[in-house]
Amino acid sequence: MNMSSTNETVVVNYRDSYTIAVTKNVIVVAIGISINFISASLIHTFRKHQVFNMNPRYILFIHLVINDMIQLMLTVFLFIISYTLYTLHVSVCCIIILFTLFTTENTPLNLACMAVECYIAICLPLRCTQICTVKRTYLLIVLIWVTSMTSVLPDLFVTLAIEPREFFHSKVFCLRHNVFPSPHLTKKNNACYVVFLVIVWFILFYTYFRILFTARAANKDAKKARNTILLHGFQMLLCMTTYVGPMLKPALKKWSPENYVDSLFACYIIIHILPRSISPIIYGLRDKKLRSYLRRYLTCKVTITIHPQTIFKRPL
16 A cells, blocks of 8 residues: 555665664663563562552552553564564554553553542541542552543544555554544544543642642651652653654654654653653652562562471481
8 A cells, every 4th residue: 555655665764774773772672671670570569468459559550560561562562663574564553552552541540540549648548548449449440441442442443444454454664643544533632632631630730739738737748749749740741742742753854854863762762761660760669668678579688488407308
């Protein structure tokens, strides 16, 4: 199809040299492995200790870590594919793009839920155990995924309805607008982004100022919760770069066409890699309880119990 050939032409025109391509891929893979190693350590710590997996706050946090871990693996995979295979079958690309979009839209929703949990714990401490239960937390996580799917799946259904069967057997450079090419979907997606961002920012501002008033009483936990929501806001700003990216790339191409490829690489690091590093590094490592348990695994301090009678035991 014309779309496939057009994408191949674009890839060829903007390909890096072999040395630069290898360097960029090594950097991306190294960063991805480092972040996912920390994330996997946090997940392992969460699973091994009941003090965490019975606490709604840590459940929401670990869901955010798992979500960002999946999103990071998919984006790194797509980055490597763009330098090796260059194009993918539309049907395969659709699946990858769908899960990437699910996890991308889950992040701001999860941040909003974490902010609400902080607000309830600080401003409504007597009702916190009644409102924030483990069962309700898992139901909330299901609601997050349902909301993201409701926003993204119409792209697939519309594409299945309007595109011929041959389109799904063709090869394209794996981007969202290539596998879901309808211009009406772009307008729908922009509207969904605006609605999501307005709701999430409203929740962040509301919970922050309510906790701010509580923190005036010199409550140490309230001040910590206020700082946590500030971190939520900072990560939200990083998440918003995902929506600014499509508008930024044409401007970069116009301003500096000779450095366009390097600019795209910088945008990829800032938009897709940096926001994924915030959750495990800042949220996980700044929590004293989680950090104390995590240190045991990162420093390989494993306690082994040996029965005294087995020390000098020899076969008969």
